[in-house]
Amino acid sequence: MIEVQTLISHTLCPYVQRAAIVLSEKSIPFDRIYIDLANKPDWFQKASPLGKVPLLKTEEGHYLFESAPIVEYLDETQPGKLHPEGPVERARHRAYVEFASQILNGIGSLYNAKHEQDFESAKEALRAKFCHLEDQIDLRGPFFAGGSFSLVDAAFAPVFRYFDVLDDFVDLKVLDSLKKTGKWRRHLAERPSVMAAVAGTYQDDLKVFLRRRDSWLSRLLNRFESTAPATA
Structure with a gap:
């Protein structure tokens, strides 16, 4: 029986998505814990020396950090290789x-x-x-x-x-x-x-994030939304 894994996540992080995709491709059940990266809990800061997501909590209770070693670990330890043999x-x-x-x-x-x-x-x-x-x-x-x-x-x-x-x-x-x-x-x-790698609110969440950048792209988004026809 495959143990349920725990993936420490953020709603928009593309590197979290990599890990979630590989977990799904391997048919590994997993739970998510979402972190507010602007207000990191103490346990997260101890577990993540770089202060980033994803983290994967292993069956032994260890935290793996950085998406590349996480997905390599999953590929090496679970059936259904996603890397070439050569x-x-x-x-x-x-x-x-x-x-x-x-x-x-x-x-x-x-x-x-x-x-x-x-x-x-x-x-x-x-x-x-x-x-x-x-x-x-x-x-x-x-x-x-x-x-x-x-x-x-x-x-x-x-x-x-x-x-x-x-x-x-x-x-x-x-x-x-x-x-x-x-x-x-x-x-x-x-x-x-x-x-399945992101929540259903991903598109709206990303647009909120982009608006807050105060960048040229933010202006393009604001300009588009100000001229878009209203929907009922």
Whole structure:
């Protein structure tokens, strides 16, 4: 019998989503404890030396921190491997998990940019990364490496989820004409583990977060909402 795991979470964290997706893909039951990162409880600060989520509480009561070692631990200890068997391909997959993290940093630069010029520069940098990614996706699909879901897929699903929200109010054009990337994105969005990785309030919560950034993207969101027709 698989023990219920505990995932220490934040509602918007993409790295928490990675861990939640892998737990679901492995059919591991888990509970969530949500943390207010602006008001961290004492026990959390002791368990998380970097002060970040996710944390995974193991059956032995240990806390694992950082999403990469958490998902690697799950992949090593639970059946249904999500990493390739070959060492070269496995190393390549680890590299693209890190590449997903760098894209998340780029998204952070996008929503924190105070001025239009910085916003446009962040868009161009993201576009360049996705153009590189387009050439790495297996043509056979529907996943990054073809027919098998991997840890790379778990890392990129939260990346694409940002664009699902941003597309509501701004035409970034970051993913335009990237056909393999678009197909991969759509397929991941329909994956049950990906859908279940966030609460139903995710889109609204993210928009609240973006409004509070006082950034160029915040202004675009506010402008869109001020001109959008009222709904009954």
